[in-house]
Amino acid sequence: MKKYSVLVAGGGSTFTPGIVLMLLDNLDKFPIKELKFYDNDAARQETIGKACAVLIKERAPEVVFSYTTDPREAFSGVDFVMAHIRVGKYPMRELDEKIPLKYGVVGQETCGPGGIAYGMRSIGGVLELVDYMEKYSPNAWMLNYSNPAAIVAEATRSMRPNSKILNICDMPVGIEVRMAEILGLESRKEMTVKYYGLNHFGWYSDIRDQAGNDLMPKLKEHVAKYGYVVHKDIDSQHVEPSWNDTFAKAKDVFALDTNTLPNTYLKYYLFPDYVVEHSDKEYTRANEVMDGREKHVFGECRKIAEKGSSAGASLHIDEHASYIVDLARAIAYNTKERMLLIVPNQGSVSNFDPTAMVEIPCLVGNTGPEPMQIGKIPQFQLGLMNQQVAVEKLVVEAWMEKSYTKLWQAITLSKTVPSASVAKAILDDLIAANKDYWPELN
Numbered sequence: 433m434k435k436y437s438v439l440v441a442g443g444g445s446t447f448t449p450g451i452v453l454m455l456l457d458n459l460d461k462f463p464i465k466e467l468k469f470y471d472n473d474a475a476r477q478e479t480i481g482k483a484c485a486v487l488i489k490e491r492a493p494e495v496v497f498s499y500t501t502d503p504r505e506a507f508s509g510v511d512f513v514m515a516h517i518r519v520g521k522y523p524m525r526e527l528d529e530k531i532p533l534k535y536g537v538v539g540q541e542t543c544g545p546g547g548i549a550y551g552m553r554s555i556g557g558v559l560e561l562v563d564y565m566e567k568y569s570p571n572a573w574m575l576n577y578s579n580p581a582a583i584v585a586e587a588t589r590s591m592r593p594n595s596k597i598l599n600i601c602d603m604p605v606g607i608e609v610r611m612a613e614i615l616g617l618e619s620r621k622e623m624t625v626k627y628y629g630l631n632h633f634g635w636y637s638d639i640r641d642q643a644g645n646d647l648m649p650k651l652k653e654h655v656a657k658y659g660y661v662v663h664k665d666i667d668s669q670h671v672e673p674s675w676n677d678t679f680a681k682a683k684d685v686f687a688l689d690t691n692t693l694p695n696t697y698l699k700y701y702l703f704p705d706y707v708v709e710h711s712d713k714e715y716t717r718a719n720e721v722m723d724g725r726e727k728h729v730f731g732e733c734r735k736i737a738e739k740g741s742s743a744g745a746s747l748h749i750d751e752h753a754s755y756i757v758d759l760a761r762a763i764a765y766n767t768k769e770r771m772l773l774i775v776p777n778q779g780s781v782s783n784f785d786p787t788a789m790v791e792i793p794c795l796v797g798n799t800g801p802e803p804m805q806i807g808k809i810p811q812f813q814l815g816l817m818n819q820q821v822a823v824e825k826l827v828v829e830a831w832m833e834k835s836y837t838k839l840w841q842a843i844t845l846s847k848t849v850p851s852a853s854v855a856k857a858i859l860d861d862l863i864a865a866n867k868d869y870w871p872e873l874n
């Protein structure tokens with residue numbers, strides 16, 4: 433089996449150790465000869481890098497490991513770039529969430545004005561990664577899960593149409609793991625799903641087992657009562673309360689269209705008033721993550737580096753992230769695995785904009801994704817998607833043209849925002865907060 437060279441871009445991410453452990457656990461399926469990290473924050477990456485050096489030495493010393501902030505060193509000689517950068521890091525996420533909330537509007541990482549602000553920061557960062565990859569390793573593939581994936585995907589479609597970048601999201605994986613538990617299946621891979629939408633904005637229309645039996649009725653019965661909460665007691669003890677609320681709220685989202693099963697993120701668009709009422713304007717998800725995941729991961733990494741051993745450390749394999757190995761394997765070994773990817777529509781959803789980036793099942797092989805035909809979608813989903821895709825396209829146009837008006841239009845058009853005047857007030861605050869990251873708007 434050929435061994436591959438992998439670069440993790442965003443080496444300082446809180447997700448990096450879990451992904452490294454997952455890659456090390458899958459070396460039999462996806463052999464790696466070299467693993468490198470790249471980040472533009474040397475100190476942040478070093479903490480994660482020093483700990484990962486220990487993990488790799490313990491588990492797979494044959495894998496050559498390094499980390500760097502030098503693009504040439506990082507991007508030369510690689511086969512895959514796994515990209516998960518967060519331009520502006522958590523302090524900017526906190527502002528994305530808190531500024532809209534000040535105006536009574538949903539404050540969320542990837543949805544509404546917060547997602548738009550994050551998109552305006554991410555576009556330049558991800559394009560830079562694509563350009564480094566094409567310069568130093570022109571045959572490599574980028575597996576991108578940097579958010580907001582919908583806006584990033586539209587930006588690369590529009591500005592780097594021939595680049596080998598595949599955009600993917602783990603939310604459907606997370607939902608499908610829960611569905612498999614509801615159904616009593618060993619693995620989500622025992623289900624074949626039909627799904628369509630935009631990233632963080634989609635619906636399952638059909639789910640079957642390997643024999644072709646319809647699994648939707650049993651799932652609908654559960655979701656109508658409990659949303660995607662699986663074991664009420666276990667979930668409320670082990671899943672963070674804010675995520676548990678999101679899984680539970682899927683019950684109300686489902687009630688709006690009982691022919692499909694929804695992505696959890698639709699709650700932000702369909703129940704924005706509920707979301708705002710249940711938000712703490714002073715302490716948002718960014719604060720939870722900084723006080724929780726970030727402190728934990730960086731604390732554990734420091735301990736591992738100091739001791740030179742991971743014995744007793746509580747960093748775990750991110751099993752959930754095995755979809756990244758599946759995607760890399762699909763390209764490397766032409767497995768033709770069926771996966772949900774964010775790809776140009778080009779008629780797959782036949783009554784929807786062919787230039788939109790849609791999240792749909794694709795067969796993935798060594799030439800990339802072959803999107804599956806979805807056909808016509810119902811009026812409810814079509815109406816919502818037309819509005820949301822216009823938001824995403826306007827953000828990318830605003831970034832390219834440095835247009836204040838287009839960004840104002842984008843925020844106004846978001847279903848989470850009540851009026852153009854509220855949109856303008858939020859935009860003006862976001863411009864001030866993002867002056868180091870956004871292009872200057874005219």
Ligand SMILES: NC(=O)c1ccc[n+]([C@@H]2O[C@H](COP(=O)([O-])OP(=O)(O)OC[C@H]3O[C@@H](n4cnc5c(N)ncnc54)[C@H](O)[C@@H]3O)[C@@H](O)[C@H]2O)c1
Binds near residue numbers: 448476477557577600
């Ligand atoms: N697609 C998905 O479903 C999915 C799932 C989980 C996380 N994510 C995304 O993964 C990313 C990382 O998340 P996190 O919470 O671990 O964030 P994080 O802030 O811990 O890590 C991001 C890293 O990116 C680095 N970075 C920022 N801008 C950069 C640039 N221009 N070049 C190189 N490095 C840069 C930062 O220094 C930081 O170390 C985010 O975009 C997040 O939204 C996506």
Ligand SMILES: O=P(O)(O)OC[C@H]1O[C@H](O[C@H]2[C@H](O)[C@@H](O)[C@@H](O)O[C@@H]2CO)[C@H](O)[C@@H](O)[C@@H]1O
Binds near residue numbers: 579752
């Ligand atoms: O608020 P965060 O930073 O914890 O999560 C934001 C990300 O949420 C989704 O990924 C989730 C996943 O779906 C969930 O089941 C759990 O396992 O954790 C993942 C990461 O936290 C979403 O798909 C991402 O795009 C978000 O960045």
Ligand SMILES: [Mn+2]
Binds near residue numbers: 581600601602603632
């Ligand atoms: Mn996602």
